[in-house]
Amino acid sequence: MSAALRTLLGAVLLAAGGGANAQGGGVCGFDLATLTYAGTPRAQAACLLRPVAKWGKVASRPARLPAALAALVGEPMVGMAALERHLAARGIDEADVGGALAGTLSRANDGDAEAPAARYFVIHDTSWPALGNAARFPGNGSAALNKLDKYAGSDAVAHVFVNRKGETLTGHDFGVPWRATKFENDLLGPPGKGLYLHIELVQPRRRERSRKGPNDALAPSPGFTAAQYDKLALLYAAASARAGTWLVPAFHAVVDEGIPGAHDDPQNFELKKFDKALGVLNKALRKPPP
Ligand SMILES: [Zn+2]
Known part of the structure; x- marks a missing residue:
């Protein structure tokens, strides 16, 4: 990282109120030397999962991690064999959940063997389709909300995409260093490339008409389907199995x-719905093989 970039990053951390007070408002105390946020993995998750309200307003207080997540984050992920059986029993191809479970995980510094493996599992929504001034959202079963082809390609914006039915498209194998945030692209630069994995959950948007000009601020409520939470839990387990750590x-x-x-x-x-899906999955993975 150049001195200019380092200064810019410092300015952003300061402006956001992060740095010294990682638990307070602002960003979560990212450390450039160690490529981690401040605190234990659980504390990092509590900071990085603060609720996001309309217009991107992030809550200032750390999230309260629900039970399954709190028990797993940062702990060894020892269910690789169980996960392989779980996928096989359901006819789910490993290629559809971020790639072969036996494959290596992406590493920071653009895949540098000496750099740490991916540590962060970033949850996005596609904010697409953008329906403008449409009066309502289509049903979750509609074709418009379940097309995944448009997300494919060598320039796919994330590792995996999940439609409203819970079907997936792997844009990049979890082994591929891929950036999808401004923080990685504009501030961390090459050292951060590969430290984050990215999941896009399909979610349509509409325009908030009370505001002038174009926007896509209106999201459906509830925001995601049960099938999306189930698949997100599975992707989290798959990525974590490859990391050896949740x-x-x-x-x-x-x-x-x-x-x-x-x-x-x-x-x-x-978060509670995601946690419920994660809890059910983890229980299934811990069951002794028949
Ligand atoms: Zn995003």
């Missing part, structure tokens, strides 16, 4: 907090 989940808007033009996703994410 990763630290994060919201995109929180990662980019304090950076001008930061995104507002994910909207209406319910």
